[in-house]
Amino acid sequence: MASTSAPLTLPVLPLDDEVVLPGMVVPLDLNDPDVRAAVEAAQAAARGQTGKPRVLLVPRIDGTYAGIGVLGTVEQVGRLADGDPGALIRARRRVQIGAGTTGPGAALWVEGTQVDDSDPDPLPGAVTELVKEYKALATSWLRKRGAWQVVDRVQQIDDVGALADNSGYSPFLSTAQKVELLETTDPVARLKLAVQWLSEHLAEQDVAESIAKDVQEGVDKQQREFLLRRQLEAVRKELREINGESEGEESDDYRARVEAADLPEKVREAALKEVDKLERSSDQSPEGSWIRTWLDTVLELPWSERTEDAYDIQGAKSVLDAEHAGLDDVKERITEYLAVRKRRTDRGLGVVGGRRGGAVLALVGPPGVGKTSLGESVAHAMGRKFVRVALGGVRDEAEIRGHRRTYVGALPGRIVRAIKEAGSMNPVVLLDEIDKVGSDFRGDPAAALLEVLDPAQNHTFRDHYLEVELDLSDVVFLATANVLEAIPEALLDRMDLVRLDGYTEDEKVVIARDHLLPRQLERSGLNGDEVTVEEDALRKLAGEYTREAGVRNLERAITRVLRKVAAQHELGDRELPFTVGAENLRELIGRPHHVPESAQDPAERRTAVPGVATGLAVTGAGGDVLFVEASLADPETGAAGLTLTGQLGDVMKESAQIALSFLRSHGAELELPVADLKERGVHIHFPAGAVPKDGPSAGVTMTTALASLLSGRLVRTDVAMTGEVSLTGRVLPIGGVKQKLLAAHRAGVTTVIIPKRNEADLDDVPAEVLAKLDVHPVTDVRQVLDLALAPASAPAEVPVAA
Numbered sequence: 001m002a003s004t005s006a007p008l009t010l011p012v013l014p015l016d017d018e019v020v021l022p023g024m025v026v027p028l029d030l031n032d033p034d035v036r037a038a039v040e041a042a043q044a045a046a047r048g049q050t051g052k053p054r055v056l057l058v059p060r061i062d063g064t065y066a067g068i069g070v071l072g073t074v075e076q077v078g079r080l081a082d083g084d085p086g087a088l089i090r091a092r093r094r095v096q097i098g099a100g101t102t103g104p105g106a107a108l109w110v111e112g113t114q115v116d117d118s119d120p121d122p123l124p125g126a127v128t129e130l131v132k133e134y135k136a137l138a139t140s141w142l143r144k145r146g147a148w149q150v151v152d153r154v155q156q157i158d159d160v161g162a163l164a165d166n167s168g169y170s171p172f173l174s175t176a177q178k179v180e181l182l183e184t185t186d187p188v189a190r191l192k193l194a195v196q197w198l199s200e201h202l203a204e205q206d207v208a209e210s211i212a213k214d215v216q217e218g219v220d221k222q223q224r225e226f227l228l229r230r231q232l233e234a235v236r237k238e239l240r241e242i243n244g245e246s247e248g249e250e251s252d253d254y255r256a257r258v259e260a261a262d263l264p265e266k267v268r269e270a271a272l273k274e275v276d277k278l279e280r281s282s283d284q285s286p287e288g289s290w291i292r293t294w295l296d297t298v299l300e301l302p303w304s305e306r307t308e309d310a311y312d313i314q315g316a317k318s319v320l321d322a323e324h325a326g327l328d329d330v331k332e333r334i335t336e337y338l339a340v341r342k343r344r345t346d347r348g349l350g351v352v353g354g355r356r357g358g359a360v361l362a363l364v365g366p367p368g369v370g371k372t373s374l375g376e377s378v379a380h381a382m383g384r385k386f387v388r389v390a391l392g393g394v395r396d397e398a399e400i401r402g403h404r405r406t407y408v409g410a411l412p413g414r415i416v417r418a419i420k421e422a423g424s425m426n427p428v429v430l431l432d433e434i435d436k437v438g439s440d441f442r443g444d445p446a447a448a449l450l451e452v453l454d455p456a457q458n459h460t461f462r463d464h465y466l467e468v469e470l471d472l473s474d475v476v477f478l479a480t481a482n483v484l485e486a487i488p489e490a491l492l493d494r495m496d497l498v499r500l501d502g503y504t505e506d507e508k509v510v511i512a513r514d515h516l517l518p519r520q521l522e523r524s525g526l527n528g529d530e531v532t533v534e535e536d537a538l539r540k541l542a543g544e545y546t547r548e549a550g551v552r553n554l555e556r557a558i559t560r561v562l563r564k565v566a567a568q569h570e571l572g573d574r575e576l577p578f579t580v581g582a583e584n585l586r587e588l589i590g591r592p593h594h595v596p597e598s599a600q601d602p603a604e605r606r607t608a609v610p611g612v613a614t615g616l617a618v619t620g621a622g623g624d625v626l627f628v629e630a631s632l633a634d635p636e637t638g639a640a641g642l643t644l645t646g647q648l649g650d651v652m653k654e655s656a657q658i659a660l661s662f663l664r665s666h667g668a669e670l671e672l673p674v675a676d677l678k679e680r681g682v683h684i685h686f687p688a689g690a691v692p693k694d695g696p697s698a699g700v701t702m703t704t705a706l707a708s709l710l711s712g713r714l715v716r717t718d719v720a721m722t723g724e725v726s727l728t729g730r731v732l733p734i735g736g737v738k739q740k741l742l743a744a745h746r747a748g749v750t751t752v753i754i755p756k757r758n759e760a761d762l763d764d765v766p767a768e769v770l771a772k773l774d775v776h777p778v779t780d781v782r783q784v785l786d787l788a789l790a791p792a793s794a795p796a797e798v799p800v801a802a
């Protein structure tokens with residue numbers, strides 16, 4: 001509690017807009033007349049006395065004195081740091097100012113009483129807490145300023161009032177606040193004030209700091225960006241110099257490029273709109289880069305490029321003849337197609353063919369029969385550019401029609417890319433493997449293709465990415481497929497089909513001699529004078545080293561032979577010129593892979609046991625022979641009923657049921673022990689179990705295999721068969737006769753059984769193949785059994801008497 005003691009009379013040292021609190025030591029400038037007067041008065045009064053000269057330090061705010069001053073002792077008089085005369089004064093304790101009085105010297109003298117502002121004793125707990133709080137706050141503030149020594153000093157002050165007064169040093173307190181501190185004589189109240197102001201200041205400082213930090217970071221980022229940009233610019237400049245470009249031809253000048261390009265009016269408008277957008281968008285924005293990619297695509301499209309059609313039908317026919325051997329009917333169909341097209345264009349009718357009118361020529365056949373290369377020849381014949389669009393495995397509509405530009409990484413569809421690649425608006429576009437397009441949740445690519453192929457729509461084809469119309473009406477579309485059945489119905493409707501069923505051995509030899517060999521010789525760096533391949537070698541390659549409808553593997557085999565010869569020559573092991581004969585093949589490329597069944601050791605033939613018959617089938621790879629195996633389960637251990645294996649489709653399963661039913665009902669008549677069929681389980685298997693198979697045409701083969709099994713009679717090795725069987729045993733017609741007969745011939749079969757009603761199809765089969773085959777058209781499955789089953793206990797290869 002503040003109380004008073006004996007009065008004092010002291011010279012006033014006025015402090016203008018400045019406050020000194022007890023405990024502080026301050027240097028004061030003696031050039032100031034008020035300071036000088038007070039100090040000199042104090043010195044005079046103290047002369048002859050013990051104790052230091054004493055003054056009363058009183059803040060004078062706007063000319064008015066505060067009500068409380070501080071008794072100060074003059075510790076030292078001398079020079080200040082700047083060389084001026086000064087006095088060092090230690091402020092000691094509060095003094096309540098009383099009335100003015102007179103005294104010696106120029107100074108103003110007043111009376112005052114000392115204020116007793118000593119701490120309460122004992123300290124209440126709350127005050128101890130307050131002391132701790134102040135010390136913690138002061139420490140954290142001082143630490144921030146790096147004032148470590150002061151931290152220690154503050155920590156050592158125990159006196160409550162002195163602690164509060166110590167904040168007189170705080171630069172953040174206003175003069176008014178310091179006066180308030182001075183005039184608050186209760187030490188606890190004073191410390192409360194000090195705590196409040198200090199914590200306010202610290203909070204403000206935190207905010208200020210975080211703002212400053214944010215500002216600094218922003219500045220740093222801008223600075224970094226600026227620096228990076230400068231570097232980028234420098235790199236660009238350097239690159240331009242390396243590439244010999246001058247400053248002016250910045251490839252970014254899209255407006256000029258669009259203006260200069262020969263674009264259709266609507267496309268130009270759309271492109272300029274995008275350029276506007278681009279100029280508005282910032283350099284680095286993702287939108288900018290999308291727009292640039294789009295503009296590049298548009299500018300790269302050959303909008304006004306068109307090749308001149310310069311062909312007459314005679315010339316076109318010679319090109320086709322020169323590039324492909326054989327295929328006479330196919331080439332004829334293509335020639336007709338070209339003739340019609342040319343007439344219609346010459347008369348300005350356009351190419352609209354209508355439904356089934358054949359706007360699109362589809363080449364259907366097994367791999368390697370030359371579908372793709374025929375497409376290329378069509379382009380040569382017409383004098384147009386050629387592009388191939390592979391459709392195998394395309395399931396997404398966007399592949400055909402493009403992604404919308406809002407997609408990340410959007411691209412135009414394959415049709416647009418094909419036109420770009422062709423570099424003209426009227427190329428020949430080959431839609432390869434159109435039977436392999438699928439459809440799923442990503443839309444139906446077939447529907448998009450339909451629009452591409454439809455002459456009524458395709459002059460305004462819209463790609464999702466491009467968004468501007470593209471005129472496809474002058475494009476010649478061709479399609480290829482392996483399997484007719486797999487082409488989506490709607491597409492099939494628009495197509496004019498041309499079948500390529502595969503080649504005979506003679507045809508392959510001619511193709512190899514006239515086309516494959518010369519091409520591969522060139523690729524192997526050899527010429528015809530150095531290496532010749534005899535025809536019998538080519539025939540052996542076609543017949544024994546490969547077994548295929550087309551000539552792709554044959555071409556590979558030829559390549560292997562030539563590579564070997566070239567390598568041997570380089571190593572000095574082979575003199576050139578050299579003629580490759582059939583007898584050299586084994587030494588050059590090893591043993592043949594495909595030996596006809598009839599050439600096998602009888603015991604190793606597939607048909608060496610009862611229950612195995614040879615059938616004929618058509619797969620995606622062309623015609624093929626396939627073996628059907630039947631077995632009966634042990635009556636003791638096996639399950640009854642019919643088991644079918646080999647990935648068979650429903651139709652094929654049904655024809656197995658029919659074969660079984662037929663035998664059950666006609667067993668007696670056929671002299672077969674069909675009772676076995678009742679008691680024992682039957683298993684029919686089609687080897688090559690991984691390949692899915694379907695269709696009714698294996699009916700006769702399954703019946704024959706079962707009959708062979710029951711009778712114990714072998715099926716003749718040289719016989720292969722095809723045909724559907726009815727419940728009454730009639731043999732019904734099937735498809736793919738030509739491919740099947742070619743396959744039978746390739747496999748070395750000599751006798752073929754076909755349904756009588758397919759006899760007309762024999763006209764399509766090359767004469768040389770027919771000449772080598774003994775073809776039996778039949779109406780009833782009993783005839784099949786008679787022809788195919790060897791007599792009981794006779795060796796299987798007994799030939800049928802012609």
Ligand SMILES: Nc1ncnc2c1ncn2[C@@H]1O[C@H](COP(=O)(O)OP(=O)(O)OP(=O)(O)O)[C@@H](O)[C@H]1O
Binds near residue numbers: 323327372482
């Ligand atoms: N009749 C032919 N005359 C000349 N060369 C041919 C003939 N048939 C095929 N070829 C050649 O055989 C090779 C394979 O033909 P291509 O690639 O056109 O087969 P494809 O039927 O398109 O097969 P895929 O269906 O696998 O694409 C080509 O190098 C082609 O030139």
